[in-house]
Amino acid sequence: MRENKAQAWGLIAPTLTLMILIGVIPVLYIIYLSAFKYNVFSRVGMVYTGFNNFRKLMFDQDFLKSLRLGLTFVVLCCAIEMPLGLLIANLLTFEFKGKGIFRTIMTLPLAMAPISIGSMWVLLTNPDIGPIPFYLRKVGIDYNIGVNASQAFFTTVLVDVWHWTPFVTLTLMAGLSSLPKQPYEAALVDGANRWQTFRYVTLPLLKPILLTTLFIRIMDTFRIFDEVWMLTSGGPGTATRYVSIHLVRLVLQSMEYGYSSAMSLFLLYLTIVMCWLLLTFISSSQEAS
Amino acid sequence: MRKGINVLLVVLLVLGLGGLAFAQVANPEWWQKAAEPYKGVVIKGISESTPPSKAMVEVAAPEFEKLTGIKVQFEVTSWDEMYNKSIQDLQSGAGIYDFIYVEQDIIYAYLEQNWLTNLTPFIQNSAITEPNFDLDDFTSFINYFKDAEGNIFAIPFEAFLKSYIYRKDLFEDPEIQKAFKEKYGYDLAVPTNWDQYTDIAKFFTEYGKEKGIELYGHVAQAKTHPCVAYEMCESIWPAWGIYNWGINLETMRASVDKGGTLNSEQAKKAFRWYVDMLQYAPPGVRTYTWDETAAVFGAGKIAQGLIYLENIGWLATDPTRSAVIGKIGVALPPTAPGVLEEAKAGKGYIGYYDGGALGIPHSAKNKEAAWLFIQWCARKEWQAEFAKLATRVVRKSTFDDPLIKELDPKMGGYFTLLKEQGHLFAGAPPLPMHRPLNEIYLKWISKAVAGEISPEEALDNLAQEVDQLMEELGY
Numbered sequence: 001m002r003e004n005k006a007q008a009w010g011l012i013a014p015t016l017t018l019m020i021l022i023g024v025i026p027v028l029y030i031i032y033l034s035a036f037k038y039n040v041f042s043r044v045g046m047v048y049t050g051f052n053n054f055r056k057l058m059f060d061q062d063f064l065k066s067l068r069l070g071l072t073f074v075v076l077c078c079a080i081e082m083p084l085g086l087l088i089a090n091l092l093t094f095e096f097k098g099k100g101i102f103r104t105i106m107t108l109p110l111a112m113a114p115i116s117i118g119s120m121w122v123l124l125t126n127p128d129i130g131p132i133p134f135y136l137r138k139v140g141i142d143y144n145i146g147v148n149a150s151q152a153f154f155t156t157v158l159v160d161v162w163h164w165t166p167f168v169t170l171t172l173m174a175g176l177s178s179l180p181k182q183p184y185e186a187a188l189v190d191g192a193n194r195w196q197t198f199r200y201v202t203l204p205l206l207k208p209i210l211l212t213t214l215f216i217r218i219m220d221t222f223r224i225f226d227e228v229w230m231l232t233s234g235g236p237g238t239a240t241r242y243v244s245i246h247l248v249r250l251v252l253q254s255m256e257y258g259y260s261s262a263m264s265l266f267l268l269y270l271t272i273v274m275c276w277l278l279l280t281f282i283s284s285s286q287e288a289s
Numbered sequence: 290m291r292k293g294i295n296v297l298l299v300v301l302l303v304l305g306l307g308g309l310a311f312a313q314v315a316n317p318e319w320w321q322k323a324a325e326p327y328k329g330v331v332i333k334g335i336s337e338s339t340p341p342s343k344a345m346v347e348v349a350a351p352e353f354e355k356l357t358g359i360k361v362q363f364e365v366t367s368w369d370e371m372y373n374k375s376i377q378d379l380q381s382g383a384g385i386y387d388f389i390y391v392e393q394d395i396i397y398a399y400l401e402q403n404w405l406t407n408l409t410p411f412i413q414n415s416a417i418t419e420p421n422f423d424l425d426d427f428t429s430f431i432n433y434f435k436d437a438e439g440n441i442f443a444i445p446f447e448a449f450l451k452s453y454i455y456r457k458d459l460f461e462d463p464e465i466q467k468a469f470k471e472k473y474g475y476d477l478a479v480p481t482n483w484d485q486y487t488d489i490a491k492f493f494t495e496y497g498k499e500k501g502i503e504l505y506g507h508v509a510q511a512k513t514h515p516c517v518a519y520e521m522c523e524s525i526w527p528a529w530g531i532y533n534w535g536i537n538l539e540t541m542r543a544s545v546d547k548g549g550t551l552n553s554e555q556a557k558k559a560f561r562w563y564v565d566m567l568q569y570a571p572p573g574v575r576t577y578t579w580d581e582t583a584a585v586f587g588a589g590k591i592a593q594g595l596i597y598l599e600n601i602g603w604l605a606t607d608p609t610r611s612a613v614i615g616k617i618g619v620a621l622p623p624t625a626p627g628v629l630e631e632a633k634a635g636k637g638y639i640g641y642y643d644g645g646a647l648g649i650p651h652s653a654k655n656k657e658a659a660w661l662f663i664q665w666c667a668r669k670e671w672q673a674e675f676a677k678l679a680t681r682v683v684r685k686s687t688f689d690d691p692l693i694k695e696l697d698p699k700m701g702g703y704f705t706l707l708k709e710q711g712h713l714f715a716g717a718p719p720l721p722m723h724r725p726l727n728e729i730y731l732k733w734i735s736k737a738v739a740g741e742i743s744p745e746e747a748l749d750n751l752a753q754e755v756d757q758l759m760e761e762l763g764y
Contacts, residue, residue, distance in 0.1 A: 040380060041398055041722040043763030062732070127573035128585070146512065146575030149739065235513020236575055237739030238732070252373050253515070254725040 027268075030261040038258035046258070053262030063263065065238060066246035069153075073242055074221045077160045082214055084161070085168025086206075089176055090198070092169070107170065109163045118230025121159050125231070145232060149239035156228050156240050160221060168213055175209035176202070211282045218274060243267060315421055315670050317356060320661070323417055324357030327658040331360040334647070334659070336390035337371045340599055341447040341679035345666050348678065353665045359658050369515070372724075375650075379404040384652040387659035391443040391648040393433050394717030399648070401721040405442040406649040411660045412441065419664055426669060426684045433716040434646050443648030444667050447681040449599040450707060450714050451524045451640055455479065456592050457618035457701065459493070459504075468496070479620045483529070483562060486593070486623045490569040493592035507569040508582045508594035511738050516578045518730035521563065523641040523717075524595050529559035529625045532637055533718035534726065536755065541764040544752035552752035555625070560744040564737055575738065587611040595622055597643070598703055602680030605700045619701035621710060629713070638715035644681065682707060722762050729754050 034054070037047040057063055092103060109117065127133045127144045136143040145152040183205065187197045203210075225244045228234070234241035234249070241249075247267070251260040314320065336342040342365045350361040366374070375389045379399065391399060399405050412418050424431075427445065434443040459465055460477055469477035473488050480486040490506030497504030510516040522534045535551025536543045543549035550556055567574055571585060583600035585591055589612040598619065604611045621629075624639050631637035647663045649656050666675075667683070673690035676682050680700070687693055688708045697704040720726060730751060737747035 037761065039722075039725060039762060040376070041401070041725060041762060043401075122576075126576060128571050128590075129573075133572075144572055144575075146573060147739070149741075233513050235735055235739060237513065237736045237741040239739065249728055252369075253728040253731075255376075256725065 030264055033258055033261035034265055036258040038256075040255040040257065049258070053259050054266065056259065057262055057266055062238070062241075063243075063246060066241050066243045069239075069241065070222060070243040073153075073157065073160075073224065074218055076157050077164070077221045078214060078217050080157070080161050081165045081168050081217060082210070085165050085213075086172055086210070088165070088169045089172035090202075092173055093176055107166045110166050110170075112163075114163070114226035115230055117159065117163050118227040121155070121227070121231050125155060146236055149236055152232050152236055152239045156224075156231060159227050159231065160224065163227065164217065164220065168217065171213045171216075172206065172209065175206050179205050208282060211278065215275070215278045215282070218278070219271065222271065222274075313670050313674065314352075314356065315668070316419060319419055320356055320665070323419070324359055324658070324661055327655065327661070328358035329360070330655050330658045331362055332387040332655050332659045332662060333362045333364070333385060334388040334390075334662075335364045335366065335371055335374055335386050336647075337368045337392075337645075338365045339447065339679070340602060341675070341681050342390070344675055344678040345446065349666050349671070349675075350662075353662055357661065359661065361662060376724075378652070379650050382652040384650070384654045386650055387653040387655045388647050388649055388663055390645050391434065392645040393430075393643060394720075394723050396434055396443065396646075396648075397717075397719045397721040398723060400436055400442065404651055406651055406653065406656055407440045408442060408444065408649070408660065409440045411657075417657050417660055419668065421669060422664060422667075423669060426686050428683055428685055428711070430642060430644060430683060430716070431646075434648075443646035444663050445644060445646040445683040446666050446675075447599065447679065448642065448644035448683050448707075449597060449681055450711065451595055451597050451643060452706065452714075453479065453620045453622045454586065454594060454596055454598065454601070454701070455618045455620070456589075456613065456616055458616040459592050460618065465496070468492075479618070480593075480623045482623050483625060487562070487566065489593055490566060494569040503571075503590045504592060505569060505571050505590060506592050507566050508577070508585060508591045508596065509563070509567060509570055509574055510577050510579050510582050511567055511570075511575045512578050512581075513575075513731070513735040513739070514578050515727050515731050517738060518727050518734050520595075521560065521734055522730065523643065524622065525559055525563050526556060527637070527641070527715075528622045528628060528639050529555055529562075530628045530631070530637065531556045531559060534720065534723075534730070535752070536718070536720065536759075538718060541759050543755035543759075547756055549752060549755075551755060552748040557745045557748050559625075560734075560737065560748060564744050567738070587613060589613050589616075595640075599680055601700050601703050602677070605703075606696075615699070617701040619703045619706055621706070621713065632713040638713065640714045642711060642714035642716050644683075676704075722758070722764070725758060725762075726755065729758060 035048060035050055037049045037052070038045075088106070092099065112120075124130050124132050125143075125145050127146060133143045142148075143151055145155050179202070183201045184197065187201050192200065223244050224242060225248065228240055228242060228245060229248075232240045234245040247260060247263055250256045250263065336345070342363075346363045346365050350363050354360055364374075371390060372392075372395070375386065377383075378385045378389070379402070391405065396405075412422065412424065424441075428448065430445050430448040431441070434445065435441055460479070466477045469489075469492055472492060475485075477489070477492075480489055493504055493506030497506075510520050526532070526535065531550050531553070534543070535549055535553070535556055537548040537550070540548040543551035545551075545553050571590060573581075577585070579597050582594065582596045583604065586594060586596060587600075587604050587610055601617065601619065605614060605617050608614060622640055624632075628637060628639060632639045647666065649659050649663070653659055665671075669684060669686060672682070672684050672687040673692040676687050676690075676693055677696060680703070682688060682693070682704065688704060693704050717723065733747040733751035733754070736742050737744040742750075
């Protein structure tokens with residue numbers, strides 16, 4: 001028995017070591033750094049400030065704005081991607097001509113690197129040569145994401161929806177195909193129409209998968225970086241300076257390591273809280289079903 | 290048969306080019322002997338994707354490898370990535386890179402942290418320094434890469450001005466000249482002050498609209514990107530008489546009440562002008578960085594502007610990329626009253642003498658081999674060809690080369706301007722904390738450029754934040 005235990009520990013030791021090296025130690029180092037005022041270019045070196053960085057965070061208007069923007073972005077993207085993905089997934093349960101081609105084209109954005117997506121949209125939205133501003137101008141809309149803050153914001157939402165709705169669709173398609181047949185047969189016997197079947201059979205059965213997909217999308221949109229960095233770099237002004245962009249500018253450009261560490265920890269905490277809330281919700285809904 | 294002839298032609302061409310290249314090496318035996326101990330070594334470097342870096346990667350590095358047997362892995366990447374990767378390597382001491390691009394403004398930070406290898410002992414070592422290296426032949430730009438004791442920490446490979454560029458063909462068109470005079474009451478010519486520049490910008494933008502052509506009188510690098518902060522600090526403010534990023538280098542403070550000039554009336558006037566002028570630039574101007582400003586000028590859509598003139602080589606000679614070949618004029622930028630006189634007296638400057646050098650990180654693993662490559666890129670006999678490929682001059686003798694003299698008129702007299710008026714421009718001020726500073730400047734400048742707040746309010750806030758940062762950093 002003891003020998004088995006030792007063998008088990010021996011087998012998981014490499015994984016544990018790796019986790020400690022790449023997961024635990026960096027987090028501990030960030031916790032340590034967050035207690036200091038530390039900039040690489042500082043003459044005074046590292047100065048211990050206790051919880052001062054966290055206090056500063058709560059009153060930092062730039063950070064709070066970027067957090068607000070980031071959360072608005074998350075809510076908007078998820079509110080569009082989830083119903084849209086569900087709609088497409090449902091439509092793809094029907095047989096129609098060209099279904100295979102449609103499904104392939106639809107999933108193409110998923111195969112592209114986020115940085116390429118950003119570059120592609122830079123060209124599409126370029127006010128001088130881009131087709132989107134060109135056609136919008138023809139219908140009287142002056143579209144310029146270098147100038148108009150709202151347009152820039154909604155363009156980043158559009159890019160995210162374009163990029164990630166296929167992911168939602170694919171996940172939900174997999175979910176739909178794994179649902180049991182009996183409830184549908186029962187609904188048919190009871191004389192339920194398509195909408196009633198969807199509302200009272202499909203949706204409740206799909207709920208855990210829907211919530212899991214939503215959970216993944218919330219995490220992903222909250223830390224969006226590459227596409228927005230390429231497309232607007234956080235601009236115009238601070239219109240699309242989401243929290244991840246704000247953080248990168250602080251760390252890589254300003255080299256404010258102490259304050260950035262405190263910010264990272266706060267964001268980690270926020271993410272954990274969001275995960276916990278969602279997981280609790282998913283578990284309770286599973287129990288109820 | 291035909292295929293065979295093609296292969297033979299390619300082989301002959303390669304051999305021919307190889308012979309041509311080696312003909313440019315003054316002392317090939319020395320290079321081979323000096324490199325003997327490092328044969329087979331792989332040296333790694335990183336640089337920004339600029340024409341000089343590309344010339345080094347595509348021409349200098351392969352020739353160096355062929356002659357010395359030292360392999361060069363030269364990563365040419367975006368400006369941001371180049372900085373981030375270099376700084377991470379320097380800071381961690383990992384020794385990933387054997388040579389790095391040291392931009393003129395970052396060297397003060399690197400020196401402060403002791404991140405670079407002192408090259409003076411290398412230069413004095415005849416076993417690894419070619420006899421014709423000739424340190425005295427470098428232009429005064431090399432002085433920006435020395436410490437207080439005169440030790441050299443990097444060898445320049447690019448130096449250029451950000452100056453005024455205009456469409457000679459438009460300025461010399463009699464009909465346009467007549468229309469301009471009728472409208473403004475004076476002759477259309479290269480502007481010497483900002484009012485004239487504004488009139489010309491307005492005139493050509495309206496002219497473009499009237500004629501239904503894509504032509505604008507102004508261009509700027511106004512994207513929410515570090516470049517917008519550099520544009521203000523490097524070319525707009527100096528030409529309005531605000532030097533050193535508006536920071537008083539004695540008190541190390543920026544606000545007017547602490548001795549700085551960053552939120553002075555003149556700085557605000559210049560910034561207000563900058564923001565207002567964007568209406569005369571192409572609609573996409575707020576998405577432009579330094580690359581797009583040159584590209585849009587090359588597309589023939591701009592009548593005048595201030596751009597990084599490292600681009601003038603391709604603008605003036607590459608028909609695949611430029612629509613303005615033979616149409617380019619280059620001149621000093623316009624200035625506010627008294628600024629040019631201050632520059633001539635050595636009390637100020639009208640813009641940046643920008644550029645960079647190759648240095649060796651303190652943690653580099655193959656310092657001697659890297660030093661050989663740096664010398665190879667800086668060797669005298671290659672400089673004219675290098676200048677042709679990448680429009681940069683770092684050695685005095687290059688200006689007198691027949692190749693450069695022949696090229697100069699094609700480039701609107703750029704090399705002459707660099708040689709004769711270069712002293713009116715200056716390198717970046719000695720601000721070791723310029724990275725975090727740039728970020729704060731970017732934040733407030735881009736807010737005003739986007740119209741979130743007024744330029745005046747932006748500068749008051751900026752000056753206050755700069756003062757605070759300086760204090761926090763121990764200055």
